[in-house]
Amino acid sequence: MKINKIAFAVLTALVASRAAYAVDDTTPSTANAPTSATATTPTATSPTAPSSANGANNANTLQTVTVTAQHTVQDVQDVPITIQAFTGETLQQMNVTSFNDLIKYLPNVTLAANGPGQGNIYMRGLSTGFLGNQSSATIAPFPNVAVYLDDQSMQFPARNLDIYMVDMERLEVLEGPQGTLFGGGAEAGAVRYITNKPNLTKVSGSAEASTSVTDGGAPSNSANAVLNLPIIPGTFAVRGVIYNDHQGGYIDNVPSTFTRQPTDGGGAMAPYVAAGGTSVFNNYPVAQKNWNPVDYQGARLSALWKINDNWNFLIAESYQNLDANGQSSTYPVGADGQKLGTDQITAFVPAWNNDHFTNTSWTLNGQINDDLSLVYTGGYTNRRISEQQDYTNYSRSAGGMYYQCTGTSAGLSSAGKPICYSPAGYWNDHVTSTHESHELRLSTPEDDRLRFIGGLYYEDFNIDDHMAFNYLTIPSCTPGNLAVALGGGAPCVANAQSSPGVNVPVGTAFGENAQRGYRQEAAFGSMSYDILPNVLTATVGTRYYHYSEWQTGTEFYTTTAQVNVPNGTYVGDDTAMNYHKSYHGFKSRANLQWHIAPDMMVYYTFSQGFRPGGFNRTTSGVAKLDGEPQYQKPISYAPDTLTNNEIGFKGTFLDDRVLLNASLYDMRWDNVQMQFFNPLVLGNTTFAVNGPNYKVDGLELQFQGRITDGLTLIGSGSLNHAKQTNSPCLVNNIPGSAGYNSCIVQTGAAGAVTSFANPFGVEGSTPAFSPRSQFNLRLRYDWMFAGGYNAFWQIGANRTGSMYNQPATYPSGAGVTNVTTVELRYLQAGYTTYDASVGVAKDNWNVSLYGTNLGNSHASVFTSSAQFIESQVPIRPRVLGVKLGFKF
Known part of the structure; x- marks a missing residue:
């Protein structure tokens, strides 16, 4: 197998650096992270080999970990969530480098994604479905799970940042509302990536390289290197990491044709087929095997300055480029109705997703006096996204053929003989965003009986989205084409423009140039009091927030006014967006912790969370009955809120050889934001409203046991019962119309009236992405043998129960071949995966063999009709690999 050449160069450089710059390795480290504790020991859910454990723990016992989930340094077993x-x-x-790798070890967490950097994280089943990525930067609600890189918020609508995990201190997954300390994005929970910080006293480094093969796919390889240098020992140090990870593709874009059928467009295509005016298109130029490779490339450089014994300053610069080619989805049935094999797709245009970010962060940490500590942290993130995906299957809908056919009333132009042009279509999205944040925290000593933490927070988040749907294939009105059209020949259509006269790409039928974002100011505080020192502690806290939210720009589209007129003449139609609103309020929490023994705690936690609201692009009338609209889409939708009541137990037994954590929770999710896209009834653009309430009752368990000195069993699982608790309806809100202020129950034209199902769902129905159960189990054995070798083997299994991709009242996608909406409801079957690894280490070197998805499951983790065809995002097939590492 071929190992990336970078690995050998890195290893050679690090060995040379080690020889040239030797510092006593026994010097203790004093460079703890300014805002978080340095985790020198493994977590309660993931112990390491006894030979590699640091700290005071006996090698025969479970290890501890410190976290900063409550902005204070704590043993994870003392955190009351x-x-x-x-x-x-x-x-x-565990060979984890991305969140997609980690998800199998996280009960109560699901991920809906179209590929790397293209998804939403959900916790405890709090979801109303996922619509895919087109226009997501403009239309998607903000996520209800916050993502943090150290202290910087990385949230983004429907596109959680996919941070590559290398040289990490730890990763924290906080479940339940974190609205008091982490604000509006942490309604259902938070994911915190904590990076390693420079060590002031010790030269250290590492390098790692791996290569692997994927069943039915192309090879993969990766390399990374870390170097820590105390420039002024004890005072100033820098730390750098660089990485390159190539993941070979495994999805085949198979050769296919696209043939228009009489049933396309709800039967509107029949006259074209009868007249012989259709076209057949093929994907031969883009058909290829393994067409979905992914590359992560990045670096991080940080510097720590110990100003004096009481103050230090940290600055870090991170860079990452994610380049995903092709598509991560497969089709059970191809474009011409042919049954496809495992991990196959029929796509007709080039596809990619390039996601680039840079992040600068800084932290000042110090002691004002004996009774007051200060932390100021800030950050600035710049993210750029360029994505293109196939949209050819939209051509089978009435909307798609309208922009590709002429000669009948079903097309954009009724002039000339019936003819349809190429069905090939795609959407192209260019997004830039900036995210600036500042937080100032003050706290009293952690060992005081009465202690406080409080702070101020400011955030400025901006998104600029240029989205184009390019499925207009009727010829453009160039001078030559226009002359033919005006002479009685085939019609042409002028290129669209967006106010105030911004040209858009040829072939664009619809799109938006939109800007959105918000500014947030917040103040928060928390107070803890030891009612009985080391036994009973009460904590209360609250957060005041004020959001100023906005959305501007235009939504543009092509109309009949652009038929047979010159390009460059502004005759298109568009809708201007200039929306602003603000809202404010309080979100609070309270904890009661009782240490019934030094190593056993029970707790009760009350916590509240929320996520920001948003805007819709248009306010057009929809749900027409006899030609008259019954519903006016709202300009905006409000925040939704979550209230959590949780009781839990955390304890260790048998002299710290067994750990058991358990939590029971009742969560009420109210005024929930819900999106609709049903072109046949609710208009041809997605919009969001506030709708139903949900209730989630659940149980989560975490277990860990040191069976023998080298054998450890680790497991966790969750069981949830989630349901809708009320049944609101879509109310006629157009004054003067028949049925005003009552539930909409019928739509359609005279003589063709049909019933209208309540789009919010019925009481008792199950929310999307809410599996009933999830669990994982791992067994690890570490031992030593002659010659100073340390060895290990590890096996694991993960089970995720079945779940739906959309709420209960959305139309079922089972057996549907003529897809007319992106909201079809599919059952994603439950699945189990197995992993294993074995390795050996000696001195500074280690090598391991690993395998993931050993059962070669092809289960779908996200099934949808977002591209007007059933698509499934499969688990990566079986992977077998070898990893080589060196550290000093």
Whole structure:
């Protein structure tokens, strides 16, 4: 197998650096992270080999980990919420480099994604479905799970940043509302990526390289290197990491044709087929095997300055480029109705997703006096996204053929003989965003009986989205084409423009140039009091927030006014957006912790969370009955809110050889934001409203046991019962219309009236992405043998129960071949995966063999009709690999 050449160069450089710049390795480290504790030991869910454990713990016992989930340094077993924490060492042991790798170890967490950097994280089943990526930067609600890189918020609508996990101190997954300390994005929970910080006293480094093969796919390889240098020992140090990861593709874009059928467009295509005026298109130029490779490339450089014994300053610069080619989805049935094989697709245009970000962060950490500490942290993130995806299957809808056919009333132009042009279509999205944040925190000593933490927060988040749907294939009105059209020949259509006269690409039928974002100011505080020192503690806290939210720009589209007129003449139609609103309020929490023994705690937690609201692009009338609209789409939708009541137990037994954590929770999710896209009834653009309420009752367990000195069993699982608790309806809100202020129950034209199902769902129905159960189990054995070798083997299994991709009242996609909406409801079957690894280490070197998805499951983790065809995002097939590492 071929190992990336970068690995050998990196290894050679690090060995040379080690020889040239030797510092006593026994010097203790004093460079703890300014805003978080340095986790030198593995987590409660992921212990390491006894030989690699640091700290005071006996090698025969379970190890501890410190976290900063409450902006204070704590043992994870003392945090009164459900939390899962993984150290960097544990992430390496489990071969985790992305959140997609980690998800199998996280009960109560699901991920809906169209590919790397293209999805939403959900916790405890709090979801109303996922619509895919087209226009998501403009139309998608903000996520209800926050993502943080150290102290910087990385949230984004429908596109959680896919941070590559290398040189990580730890990763924390906080379940339940975190609205008091982490604000509006942390309604259902938060994911915190904590990076390693420079060490002031110790030269250290590492390098790692791997290569692997994927069943039925192309090879993969990766390399990364870390170097820590105390420039002024004890005072100033820098730390750098660089990485390159190539993941070979495994989805085949198979050769196919696209043949128009009489049933296309709800039967509107029949006259064209009868007249012989259709076209057949093929994908031969883009058909290829393994067409979905992914590359992560990036670097991070940080510097820590110890100003004096009381103050230090940290600055870090991160860069990452994610380049995903092709598509991560497969089709069970191809474009011409042919049954496809495993991991196959029929796509007709080039596809890619390039996601680039840079992040600058800084932290000042100090002691004002003996009774007051200060932390100021800030950050600035710049993210750029360029994505193109196939949209050819939209051509089978009435909307698609309208822009591709002429000669009958079903097309954009009724002039000339019936003819349809190429069905090939795609959407192209260019997004830039900036995210600036500042937080100032003050706190009193953590060992005081009465202690406080409080702070101020400011955030400025901006998105600029240029989205074009390019499925207009009727010829453009160039001078030559226009002359033919005006002479009685085939019609042409002028290129669209967006106010105030911005040209858009040839072939664009619809799109938007939109800007959106918000500014947030917040103040928060928390107070803890030891009612009985080391036994009973009460905590209360609250957060005041003020959001100023906005959306501007235009939505543009092509109309009949653009038929047979010169290009460059502004005759298109568009809708201007200039929306602003603000809202404010309080979100609070309260905890009661009782240590019934030094190593056993029970707790009760009350917590509240919310997520920001948003705007719709248009306010057109929809749900027409006899030609008259019954519903006016609202300009905006409000925040939704979550209230959590949770009781839990955390304890260790048998001299710290067994750990058991359990939590029971009742969550009420109210005024929930819900999106609709049903072109046949609710208009041809997605819009969001506030709708139903949901209730989630659940149980989560975490277990860990040191069976023998080297054998450890680790497991966790969740069981949820989630349901809708009310049944609102879509109310006629157009004054003067028949049925005003009552539920809409019928739509359609005279003589063809049909019933209208309540789009919000019925009481008792199950929300999307809410599996009933999830669990995982791992067994690890570490031992030593002659010659100073340390060895290990590890096996694991993960089970995710079945779940739906959309709410209960959305139309079922089972057996549907003529897709007319992106909201079809599919059952994603439950699945189980298996992983294993074995390795050996000696001195500074280690090597391991690993395998993931050993059962070669092809289960879908996200099934949808977002591209007007059933698509499935499969698990990566079986992977077998080897990894080589060196550290000093």
